[in-house]
Amino acid sequence: MTTVNTDACVLVTGANGGIGTAICRLLVTRGHRVVATARNPAKLETLADELGAALQPLALDVTDRAAVDGLGEALPAGFDRIDILVNNAGHDTGGRRLFDAGSSDQWCEIVETNVQGMIRVTHALIGGMLERGHGHIINLGSIAGLKPYATGTAYVTSKYAVHGFSETLRLDYAGKGIRITEIMPGLVRSGFAAQRLGDVAQAEAFYDSFDACLQPQDVADTVAYAIAQPPHVEIAQLVVLPVSGPDRS
Numbered sequence: 001m002t003t004v005n006t007d008a009c010v011l012v013t014g015a016n017g018g019i020g021t022a023i024c025r026l027l028v029t030r031g032h033r034v035v036a037t038a039r040n041p042a043k044l045e046t047l048a049d050e051l052g053a054a055l056q057p058l059a060l061d062v063t064d065r066a067a068v069d070g071l072g073e074a075l076p077a078g079f080d081r082i083d084i085l086v087n088n089a090g091h092d093t094g095g096r097r098l099f100d101a102g103s104s105d106q107w108c109e110i111v112e113t114n115v116q117g118m119i120r121v122t123h124a125l126i127g128g129m130l131e132r133g134h135g136h137i138i139n140l141g142s143i144a145g146l147k148p149y150a151t152g153t154a155y156v157t158s159k160y161a162v163h164g165f166s167e168t169l170r171l172d173y174a175g176k177g178i179r180i181t182e183i184m185p186g187l188v189r190s191g192f193a194a195q196r197l198g199d200v201a202q203a204e205a206f207y208d209s210f211d212a213c214l215q216p217q218d219v220a221d222t223v224a225y226a227i228a229q230p231p232h233v234e235i236a237q238l239v240v241l242p243v244s245g246p247d248r249s
C-alpha cells in the first residue's frame, strides 16, 4: 500500500517545459504545494493562473549562481520548507551534431544547466532537508545516462553525470531520511527537440519519425509514484521508455 504525504512542499525546476509543467499539474492535483521555477516569468504566471494558490511561481535560472545561492530566502511564505526537490531543468541546445560541429561554449552550456545547475540547487536545499530529518530529491536523468548515442557528446556526458551524482548522493545520505530518485526516460514529446534543433517544424518531424513517444504526463506519473511511496521505500532508479523506438535497441 502506498501513502501520499500531501503536506510535502515540492520545488520543481524547469517548470515551463513539457515534463516540468506536467509534474506541477499532477502534484497540485494530488494536493501538494508546489514552487514552480524556470527562467521565463510570464510562462510561470500562466501556469500559476491555471493551478491557483497551491502553486507559487518563482523565476530561477539554475545557471545563475547568485540566484541559486539566494534560493532559500527567495521562497514564498508558506512554501519556504522544501520537502521534495525535482531537478528537472535541462536542455540539449544545438545538440544532435558531431562534437567538432558545435562550439565548446555551446557544449559547456548544456553541462552548466544539466549538471552544475542540478548540483547548485540541490546544495541550496539539502541543508534544510537534513535539519528536518527528511527529504526527497528527484533527478531527471535520461536513458542517455545509461546508453550513449552518436552526436550526443555533451548531453550524454551531462546525463551520465546526473546518474553518478544521484548514485553517490544516495550513498552519502543513507540513513539520514533523504530519498534520492533518478528518473531515466526515453524519448518524450515535449519542447525539448525544438529547443535542441531551434526549429519547431523540424522538431515535430523528428518526433513523427518514431512509432511511439512518451508524453510528459507519463514521466510525471513516475515522479508521483516515487513520491507516494511510504517513507521506508526509496525508488532509486526508474527507466521509462516508449514501447517502440530507438531507446529499446
Ligand SMILES: NC(=O)c1ccc[n+]([C@@H]2O[C@H](COP(=O)([O-])OP(=O)(O)OC[C@H]3O[C@@H](n4cnc5c(N)ncnc54)[C@H](OP(=O)(O)O)[C@@H]3O)[C@@H](O)[C@H]2O)c1
Pocket: 013, 014, 015, 016, 017, 018, 019, 020, 037, 038, 039, 040, 043, 060, 061, 062, 063, 087, 088, 089, 090, 091, 113, 117, 140, 141, 142, 143, 184, 185, 186, 187, 188, 189, 190, 191, 192, 193, 195
Ligand atoms: N524530452 C525528452 O525526450 C527527454 C528524455 C529524457 C530526459 N529528459 C529530461 O527531462 C527534463 C525536462 O525536459 P523536457 O522534455 O520537459 O524539455 P522542455 O520541454 O524543453 O523543458 C525544459 C525546461 O527547462 C527550463 N530551463 C532550461 N534551461 C533552464 C535554466 N538554465 N534554468 C532553469 N530552467 C531552465 C525551460 O524553461 P525556461 O526556458 O522558461 O527556463 C523549460 O521549462 C530535462 O532535464 C531533459 O534532459 C527529456
